[in-house]
Amino acid sequence: MASHRRSPQPGLAVRTTRVTVLSAAAAATAALAGGAAPVAAAAPSPAAGQDTATRLDRLYQQAEQATESYDAAQERAQRLRADLATLQDRAAQGQQRVNELRDELGALAAEQYRGGALDPSFALLLSDDPEDSLDRAATLDRLGARQTGRLRQLQDAERALQAQRSQAAGKLAELNQTTADLGRRKAAVQQALAAAQRVLHTLPPAQQAGYAPGTADRASRDRAALPALPDLPAASGRAALAVAAARQVLGAPYVWGATGPHAFDCSGLMQYAYGRAGVSLPRTSQEQMNAGRHVPLDQARPGDLIVYRGDAGHVAMYVGAGRVIHAPYPGARVRYDPVGMMPITVVTRP
Numbered sequence: 001m002a003s004h005r006r007s008p009q010p011g012l013a014v015r016t017t018r019v020t021v022l023s024a025a026a027a028a029t030a031a032l033a034g035g036a037a038p039v040a041a042a043a044p045s046p047a048a049g050q051d052t053a054t055r056l057d058r059l060y061q062q063a064e065q066a067t068e069s070y071d072a073a074q075e076r077a078q079r080l081r082a083d084l085a086t087l088q089d090r091a092a093q094g095q096q097r098v099n100e101l102r103d104e105l106g107a108l109a110a111e112q113y114r115g116g117a118l119d120p121s122f123a124l125l126l127s128d129d130p131e132d133s134l135d136r137a138a139t140l141d142r143l144g145a146r147q148t149g150r151l152r153q154l155q156d157a158e159r160a161l162q163a164q165r166s167q168a169a170g171k172l173a174e175l176n177q178t179t180a181d182l183g184r185r186k187a188a189v190q191q192a193l194a195a196a197q198r199v200l201h202t203l204p205p206a207q208q209a210g211y212a213p214g215t216a217d218r219a220s221r222d223r224a225a226l227p228a229l230p231d232l233p234a235a236s237g238r239a240a241l242a243v244a245a246a247r248q249v250l251g252a253p254y255v256w257g258a259t260g261p262h263a264f265d266c267s268g269l270m271q272y273a274y275g276r277a278g279v280s281l282p283r284t285s286q287e288q289m290n291a292g293r294h295v296p297l298d299q300a301r302p303g304d305l306i307v308y309r310g311d312a313g314h315v316a317m318y319v320g321a322g323r324v325i326h327a328p329y330p331g332a333r334v335r336y337d338p339v340g341m342m343p344i345t346v347v348t349r350p
Contacts (some may be wrong), residue, residue, distance in 0.1 A: 239303025
């Protein structure tokens, strides 16, 4: 698999936000780190004209990183629940087998008792304590062949049952730890989003409505040009279906942790769209980055995944004509944006 990594790509011209409230932005950042509560907004400072957009970008980036981390933990918890259910089913089947064998041995014991020949060691082996029976294999020599065979089967079944229960207990402990981790990651997302919203609300309504991720970086990137992006068809029929599926949910809200069909986060939208095309993508943008062949940006075709930032924390789908479709950030809806809206890490073709 060829890999193509580029330095941050330039975006289209977007007027940089010039309004800032330093105290509110600083307080939001402190809130994300678990610091003091936000303070009242101060008057705009012309000397720090780009700071609000920069801080807002940073906070949304932190929220998205936390969201992708939450998604990964959630996926792990789902796998653990499935594994635990399987182990519990096996343990239940093992217990049933043990019970059946004990019933058979009980019937044999009853026969011996009626004949006046019940061996005391046989009764001991039928104890309700499996450890007792497992530790008394020597008594098997004192029993008939029929009883010996059944007792060996019981011993094997009890050992298997104990192993299954031990596995299930370990998986349950792992699930409990992952569930607690989910709670911490959820809190981190909510904290980052709350901080970003406080900064966003310091902007005038018109600028709030026009805000797009990467605003603070665009002034420098506007001076350079995007590489030529030819107008090519989708890379495959399934890629075309994925593009169509993504377009069908234009306007759906961004909701962290959501995978559709009515709300999405960035990687959830990619997973949903390709799922509708019969392609299974992994859950997070970091995993999706390597879920196919890497291609150069100037060879991007509709359906390719555009992964952004050095942490691979955001992903969008290229739809042609220099545009992507994506779920941008909380409070926004699934929409089109320029492919160069943020620094591009890699282009992946599933």
